[in-house]
Amino acid sequence: MLLEKLVLSANKFQGLIPGEIVDYRNLTLIDLSANHLSGSVPDSFGELSKLEVLILSSNNLSGKIPESLPNVTRRMFFAANSNEFGGPVPGGITKHLKNLDLSYNSLSGLIPSDLLSPLNYNLQTVDLSNNLLQGSIPTPLSPELVGLRLENNKLNSSIPPELGSCSNLALLNLAQNGLTGALPPQLGNLTKLQVLKLQSNNLAGGIPTEFTELRSLSVLNISNSFELEECSERFNTNNSFKLAEAY
Helix, strand or coil, X not given: CCCCEXXXXXXXXXXXXXXXXXXXXXXXXXXXXXXXXXXXXXXXXXXXXXXXXXXXXXXXXXXXXCCCHHHCCCCCEEECCCCXXXXXXXXXXXXCCCEEECCCCEEEEECCCCCCCCCCCCCCEEECCCCEEEECCCCCCCCCCCEEECCCCEECCECCHHHHHCCXXXXXXXXXXXXXXXXXXXXXXXXXXXXXXXXXXXXXXXXXXXXXXXXXXXXXXXCXXXXXXXXXXHCCCCCCCEECCCC
């Protein structure tokens, strides 16, 4: 069948996602967002070898993220945010992705060790915020990352210094977790970083002097994370970012 793009977003469709969609083998884009769809995602979606965009956002979908999705080697964008998915994030899911958004679900367990790997050479943005994920931020990290959002989970490790090698990173949000330890001075290497949110963690110490090198930083939120002494003296007058209380 010749159908290449299927866009059914922002309707009032209910019920399950029909498995017959996979009969359209030429599909490159599926957008079922902003409906009232429920149930699980057909595992057979992994058979759509030409699929590049899959958007399932803002439905009532549940169950686990299908482990077959990493088999779609041409998939570049996957968004399933604002649903009711549970269970773990499948390993290998970012192998062929450029953008991943699984925010606002009930995903649990550890973040897969390969999720942010440098082997995922296309990966630019990852949003796993507002879930129930535990443990640590996996390393090594792809230097191509532009945005990483892990806020409002249950992460309880230290912030990995390897984040300082993500030279393209513009947004880093690790707020509202249980992160511990000191801020890695290596974060001062992130010369393209514009937004850094670390509020509501259990960090120790203060802001490293290396942060004065963050010339692109416009928003820094460290409220309710640790007691900072002489915070303002860490930065010279060339830094124009704002200390946001609730940005």
